[in-house]
Amino acid sequence: MGSLVEEIEGEREHDVEETIFVAVGKNLEKSKTTLFWAVNNFPGKKICVLHVHRPTHVLALTKGKLARNKLKQHAIDAFQKLERQKMREGLDEYLLILDDAGLQADAVWIEMDSVENGIVEIIRQHSIRWLVMGAAADKCYSMNLVELQSKKAIFACQEAPISCHIWFVCKGCLIYTRIGSKDRTNKEIATSSPPLESPVRTDQLELLPSESVLGVRSLEPSSCFPQGITLLQSCADLEENTDVMEEKLRPVAGYLEHPNLPSNGVVDTCGSSSSQTDEEEEYQVQASNGTDQPLELSGMDDHDLNRKVFADTVKQWKEENDAMEAEFQAKAFECLHTKEMSRRKEAEKLLEREKQEVQKMNDQRNEIMKELQMVKDQRKVLENQIAESEGTVEELEEKIISAVELLISFRKQRDNMRIEHENAIRKLKDLRKLVNGNNATFPGTEILKFSFLEINNATRNFDPSWKIGEGKYGSVYKGLLRHVHVAIKMLPSYGSQSLLVFENEVEILSRVRHPNLITVIGTCPESRSLVFEYLKNGSLEDRLACKNNTPPLPWQTRIRIASEICSALIFLHSNKPCIPHGNLKPSKVLLDANFVSKLCDSGIYSLIPLGENGDISASSCAESKADSVYMDPDYLENRKVTRESDVYSFGMILLRLLTGRPALGLLTDVKCAIETENFNMVLDRSAGDWPLEEAQLLAYLAIRCCEKESMSRPDLESEIWTALGPMRESSINSASCVGAKDLRRIPSHFVCPVFQEVMKDPLIAADGFTYEADAIRGWLNSGHDRSPMTNLQLEHCNLVPNYALLQAIQEWQQQW
Numbered sequence: 001m002g003s004l005v006e007e008i009e010g011e012r013e014h015d016v017e018e019t020i021f022v023a024v025g026k027n028l029e030k031s032k033t034t035l036f037w038a039v040n041n042f043p044g045k046k047i048c049v050l051h052v053h054r055p056t057h058v059l060a061l062t063k064g065k066l067a068r069n070k071l072k073q074h075a076i077d078a079f080q081k082l083e084r085q086k087m088r089e090g091l092d093e094y095l096l097i098l099d100d101a102g103l104q105a106d107a108v109w110i111e112m113d114s115v116e117n118g119i120v121e122i123i124r125q126h127s128i129r130w131l132v133m134g135a136a137a138d139k140c141y142s143m144n145l146v147e148l149q150s151k152k153a154i155f156a157c158q159e160a161p162i163s164c165h166i167w168f169v170c171k172g173c174l175i176y177t178r179i180g181s182k183d184r185t186n187k188e189i190a191t192s193s194p195p196l197e198s199p200v201r202t203d204q205l206e207l208l209p210s211e212s213v214l215g216v217r218s219l220e221p222s223s224c225f226p227q228g229i230t231l232l233q234s235c236a237d238l239e240e241n242t243d244v245m246e247e248k249l250r251p252v253a254g255y256l257e258h259p260n261l262p263s264n265g266v267v268d269t270c271g272s273s274s275s276q277t278d279e280e281e282e283y284q285v286q287a288s289n290g291t292d293q294p295l296e297l298s299g300m301d302d303h304d305l306n307r308k309v310f311a312d313t314v315k316q317w318k319e320e321n322d323a324m325e326a327e328f329q330a331k332a333f334e335c336l337h338t339k340e341m342s343r344r345k346e347a348e349k350l351l352e353r354e355k356q357e358v359q360k361m362n363d364q365r366n367e368i369m370k371e372l373q374m375v376k377d378q379r380k381v382l383e384n385q386i387a388e389s390e391g392t393v394e395e396l397e398e399k400i401i402s403a404v405e406l407l408i409s410f411r412k413q414r415d416n417m418r419i420e421h422e423n424a425i426r427k428l429k430d431l432r433k434l435v436n437g438n439n440a441t442f443p444g445t446e447i448l449k450f451s452f453l454e455i456n457n458a459t460r461n462f463d464p465s466w467k468i469g470e471g472k473y474g475s476v477y478k479g480l481l482r483h484v485h486v487a488i489k490m491l492p493s494y495g496s497q498s499l500l501v502f503e504n505e506v507e508i509l510s511r512v513r514h515p516n517l518i519t520v521i522g523t524c525p526e527s528r529s530l531v532f533e534y535l536k537n538g539s540l541e542d543r544l545a546c547k548n549n550t551p552p553l554p555w556q557t558r559i560r561i562a563s564e565i566c567s568a569l570i571f572l573h574s575n576k577p578c579i580p581h582g583n584l585k586p587s588k589v590l591l592d593a594n595f596v597s598k599l600c601d602s603g604i605y606s607l608i609p610l611g612e613n614g615d616i617s618a619s620s621c622a623e624s625k626a627d628s629v630y631m632d633p634d635y636l637e638n639r640k641v642t643r644e645s646d647v648y649s650f651g652m653i654l655l656r657l658l659t660g661r662p663a664l665g666l667l668t669d670v671k672c673a674i675e676t677e678n679f680n681m682v683l684d685r686s687a688g689d690w691p692l693e694e695a696q697l698l699a700y701l702a703i704r705c706c707e708k709e710s711m712s713r714p715d716l717e718s719e720i721w722t723a724l725g726p727m728r729e730s731s732i733n734s735a736s737c738v739g740a741k742d743l744r745r746i747p748s749h750f751v752c753p754v755f756q757e758v759m760k761d762p763l764i765a766a767d768g769f770t771y772e773a774d775a776i777r778g779w780l781n782s783g784h785d786r787s788p789m790t791n792l793q794l795e796h797c798n799l800v801p802n803y804a805l806l807q808a809i810q811e812w813q814q815q816w
């Protein structure tokens with residue numbers, strides 16, 4: 001046999017349902033009567049004893065029709081044995097089963113902090129359906145009890161799971177029944193029944209004569225459980241409480257005198273007395289269940305009458321009992337109905353809310369469906385577009401293929417044209433050689449050509465910090481090209497001017513040489529750039545404006561610069577064909593280390609692509625207002641560059657040299673000053689003490705140069721140079737002049753073409769040029785085998801000291 005706990009657990013489904021549990025406490029006397037009440041009232045049922053005094057134990061009595069005496073003895077023995085076992089083995093919890101075979105014990109329950117909680121918990125855990133327990137506390141333990149007096153009983157009555165049907169017993173009498181129910185409706189009934197207000201009382205029975213009580217045989221427990229009312233009292237109880245019961249039963253004893261009753265007083269279910277031979281027989285009397293036929297009064301003797309009265313009394317009681325029950329049920333149903341109604345209302349509200357939710361979800365769904373439809377439509381449109389673009393892609397691919405083919409053919413044509421171009425240039429050179437005879441081989445006539453890579457390296461990848469100017473003909477970068485400091489002018493590459501034309505123009509310009517014209521060192525046809533010598537002291541514009549805090553130019557220097565510009569212009573204009581500068585202004589007058597001035601960009605307009613009308617293209621013509629002041633009004637009107645235009649610009653430069661003032665409105669100011677004999681007021685005093693007469697003469701000349709009518713302007717050579725020449729000489733001779741030594745004119749051949757400084761150790765190289773020793777040695781040592789000036793192959797690397805030049809330099813230096 002396995003664990004009894006397991007056994008009970010295993011049988012829970014069917015057996016525990018049918019088991020009558022009896023809660024017994026430590027008061028053995030009290031517990032006995034409760035236990036016997038259960039044994040007597042539920043014969044044939046399995047009875048399980050819950051020993052509820054702490055710690056809580058469970059005992060089970062299995063079914064088996066034990067004679068009450070034997071049972072009594074059996075139970076007492078079991079308890080005692082259990083207690084002994086508990087003492088001996090230190091058991092806290094155990095299950096005891098009493099049955100025909102003997103007793104078994106096993107632990108099933110744990111200790112709780114209160115007995116009543118323990119009872120309720122064990123009911124809940126084991127789903128106990130039927131429970132018998134004491135109704136009174138020890139101090140109230142009496143048969144006269146009319147309501148629940150035990151704290152534990154009240155607690156169990158109120159708190160036990162509703163499915164549990166509980167009989168509360170005191171001294172073998174049923175005091176109160178808490179109706180349990182399995183189904184929901186009955187649960188409601190049970191909960192709604194106030195446990196103590198309207199108890200199903202058995203005191204009526206208690207008032208019946210003992211014989212009569214003895215004669216009341218219980219209904220079969222299985223059939224009486226649902227009704228929850230069973231009026232049973234065992235003979236054992238009566239024996240136990242004979243004295244008390246006799247007192248109570250005396251008033252009705254007379255009624256129960258029945259000749260057929262056996263001496264032990266047992267009445268069978270049908271009302272006929274029967275004597276049972278079994279020593280474990282039970283006395284049972286069944287109350288009239290309503291099916292009994294009413295007894296005829298006539299012809300009845302007293303005994304029959306008594307029996308009838310008794311039967312009627314029992315019947316009446318039963319009916320009253322039924323009526324009470326019905327009333328409880330009605331009340332319970334009413335309560336249930338109210339609750340149902342409110343639940344229904346709530347459910348309706350919930351339904352309404354659900355409906356609204358559903359409606360909302362439907363609306364959302366419709367919205368989403370609409371959006372989905374839109375997306376589908378868009379998808380169709382996009383698919384069409386994709387299809388169209390795929391067609392376009394195919395078309396474009398075809399076009400690209402044909403364009404690539406075209407490009408390849410153009411490249412071929414270009415390569416052919418290059419070859420033709422190179423042949424043409426070669427022919428041109430040959431022709432020039434023929435035309436110029438021996439002069440063609442004069443060193444310096446051939447301009448140097450630089451690759452774009454060289455230009456790029458020279459300008460440090462066109463580093464913005466190396467940019468020194470930005471003009472309408474392009475940006476100017478400072479650079480170090482083949483160890484020479486250079487200025488690189490990046491001309492615009494737009495327009496239709498061919499490379500050949502560009503190279504020719506550059507070559508023509510580079511051939512025009514004058515000490516006061518900037519030297520074109522070379523070109524980079526690839527990037528359409530011109531490479532000039534770099535002049536250390538920047539432009540006249542910057543020096544007049546004392547940019548970077550440079551000191552103002554003395555009047556002697558200014559007069560010399562004016563004469564130098566005049567000289568350069570005369571030279572340009574005398575060229576055949578005439579080369580007008582076309583854009584003369586102070587920013588085009590550059591100053592070398594010795595403040596010798598050199599014009600730059602002379603004739604450069606010939607290198608700029610022409611616009612549609614044959615003019616210089618629009619972008620290159622965009623003069624600023626300040627620049628246009630230097631422009632001949634005729635030129636601004638006709639866009640024709642003439643020598644008179646240069647005269648006009650020269651007049652403006654003269655005015656700036658004299659006054660140092662900005663060009664805008666300068667002409668009017670000077671005219672006004674002369675007219676008001678306030679000329680000295682407009683003279684630039686920062687230039688020193690001007691010789692006033694000479695200065696005023698220059699001012700007159702300047703105003704004449706700026707005549708509107710070009711024919712009225714003076715001739716550069718016959719008029720201006722005639723006046724300027726002597727002025728230049730006197731300014732140089734002006735011994736009192738501060739820093740006059742610096743103003744002297746350095747013969748250009750004293751200057752090293754690489755370092756741009758007066759040479760200290762001049763050496764002649766194989767190309768015939770004289771260089772400063774350090775410059776030419778550095779050049780050759782860095783692996784160069786060509787001339788820095790002509791780029792022609794040097795025949796040898798020998799360097800010969802130029803003693804004659806060295807002597808001339810030293811003599812010149814001693815003069816100052």
Ligand SMILES: Nc1ncnc2c1ncn2[C@@H]1O[C@H](COP(=O)(O)OP(=O)(O)OP(=O)(O)O)[C@@H](O)[C@H]1O
Pocket residue numbers: 468469470471472473474475476486487518532533534535536538539542583587588590600601627
């Ligand atoms: N060879 C050079 N050596 C030193 N500085 C130079 C040289 N060439 C040009 N520059 C500097 O670059 C500046 C810009 O020159 P550029 O001739 O390009 O423009 P601009 O005279 O200011 O205007 P635009 O050409 O539009 O009339 C000059 O003013 C000068 O300061």
